Amino acid sequence: MKWSVLVLVLGLSGTGAAEERASAPADASARPAANKPAQKAKPPKTEKPSGGAPAKPSSAAPAKPSSAAAAKPPAVTPPPQMLPPPKSNYLPPVEELEPEPLHTEIPPGMNLPPVYKQPFVWDVPRVKDIIDVPGVMLADGVPVRMKAVRSAEKIEPLMQHIVERWLEWGLYVAPVEQQPQKLREPMLTALDPERFITYSVIFQPNPDGTTTLYLGEADMSKPPGATSTVAPVYSGAEGVLTSDLETVRSVTYSVRAKEADVDAFYKTELAKAGFKEAKPRRFRAGQEEVELILKPLAPGQLSVVVLRRTVAPEAATPGGD
Secondary structure, eight states, X not given: OHHHHHHHHHHHXXXXXXXXXXXXHHHHXXXXXXXXXXXXXXXXXXXXXXXXXXXXXXXXXXXXXXXXXXXXXXXXXXXXXXXXXXXXSXXXXXXXXXXXXXXXXXXXXXXXOGGGSOSOOOOOSXXXXXXXXXXXXXXXXXXXXXXXXXXXXXXXXXXXXXXXXXXXXXXXXXXXXXXXXXXXXXXXXXXXXXXXXXXXXXXXXXXXXXXXXXEEEEETTSOOOOOOOSSOOOTTOEEXXXXXXXSEEEEEEEESSOHHHHHHHHXXXXXXXXXXXXXXXXXXXXXXXXXEEEEEEETTEEEEEEEEEEOOOOOOOOOOO
16 A cells, blocks of 8 residues: 555656656747747748749739828818909900090101191291180181281291191192282182181281281081171172171171272161261261271272171260250
């Protein structure tokens, strides 16, 4: 019994020592592996196909993005820039319109037809005074605008200057021998053939050596209107010019007749209208007065001027006892 117990104890102790010896090498082999650095894993080698043909790409599914990449917000793209609406090719905006400068003078050396130069601009050298004649004057029923200019120049240079000015503007100027002379003073006339406007100048010399120019413009494109009745006109009158101003009305014309015949005509006609001759060639009816002025122009030709104006009433003559 004692021997059996001893054998059992020895067997158990031997078994534990064997187990310790068997586990010791395993622990020793494990320690150096823990101390050695880890080696990098080598990628698997791809076998080249025979025949030297390049390998086809793998049809494996693309790698899914990582969670970190998926967590980033998508980039925000800016909105497209709005372009201004297209401008109209017909009507520009009002704010872009700029007033064009007015060109009142023609550049030197530029020749233009009269249609682009209207209205005609008078040019009188050495002007001293300018007098605008108010009201409307009628020449054979045609309205005429008048203006008087006093110049320090003589008549001959002024006439030459006016004619050259007309020719530069393309106006028609008849030869001097064909210019109508209805007054004692020299007179020139030009015509704008595009608009049928006549320009006339009467040259009057003054005692101080200056010259007064009466500038007139008449629109011949309109039909003549009715002339105002100022006074009767002698038969055969030529170039009848009627003026209807605030202070005085007048009729001027030329006629081929004797001075005595014209004088007798007005005495008879004015007496029929109720006028009495207060002074030679001056007739009066109430507060109206008519004055007759006769001047010879040429042998057998007269210049007739009739003035009609309103005057103050005559003072009453005290009666005798």
